[in-house]
Amino acid sequence: MTCQVLEKLEGVIRRRIAEGNPQSYTYRLYSSGIPAVARKVGExxxxxxxxxxxxxxERVVAEAADLLYHLLVLLNSLGLSLADVCGELERRMK
Ligand SMILES: N=c1c2ncn([C@@H]3O[C@H](COP(=O)(O)OP(=O)(O)OP(=O)(O)O)[C@@H](O)[C@H]3O)c2ncn1[C@@H]1O[C@H](COP(=O)(O)O)[C@@H](O)[C@H]1O
Incomplete structure (x- = not known):
């Protein structure tokens, strides 16, 4: 298992937001606004x-997965993407 799943998850997040279905946690979170999403990332x-x-x-892995998911929603809310972060990491590579 690689982190290609992050790209897949980013695609799901984009679709859920575009669909605007209130049954989607992602859409509800996105709709709560940037300050609320940012607060969730902090938590x-x-x-x-x-x-x-x-x-x-095991708890660290589970909580880290929660963090990555919420971070992707925050990036999307700000009009940013995983590619922006990966580009920055690439630039820092020594
Ligand atoms: N990876 C995740 C993911 N990780 C965590 N969560 C949700 O994040 C929420 C926050 O968890 P907390 O532990 O903070 O508990 P909480 O008190 O319920 O949260 P709040 O009500 O305070 O926000 C929970 O409801 C989790 O279900 C996620 N919800 C969705 N995804 C992915 O997003 C996709 C789309 O999900 P929907 O938008 O729900 O269709 C799913 O298929 C998954 O791949």
């Missing part, structure tokens, strides 16, 4: 840190 990041300190590897 998820704290949950990763807490898990790392006391909850074991």
């Amino acid at each position: 998820e990041a704290v949950e990763v840190a807490v898990a790392a300190l006391s909850e074991g590897r």
Whole structure:
């Protein structure tokens, strides 16, 4: 399993937002606005840190997955994409 799944997930997130279906958590989150999505990303990041300190590897993996999903929704809300972040990482490569 590679992180190609992130690109796939980004595509699903874009589709859910474009469809505008209120049954979609992604659409509801996106509709709550950038400050709310940003706050959610902050909460998820704290949950990763807490898990790392006391909850074991499985919880860290689960919380990190939550964080990546919410981060993708935030990037999309800002008109940014995974490609923008990957481009920045490429530029930093030594
Ligand atoms: N990867 C995820 C994913 N990770 C986490 N979550 C949701 O994120 C929410 C936040 O979890 P929390 O632990 O913070 O709990 P919570 O109290 O319910 O959250 P809030 O109500 O406070 O926002 C939960 O409802 C999770 O289900 C996700 N929801 C969706 N996806 C992906 O997005 C796709 C589209 O989902 P829908 O938009 O629901 O169709 C899915 O097929 C998945 O691939």
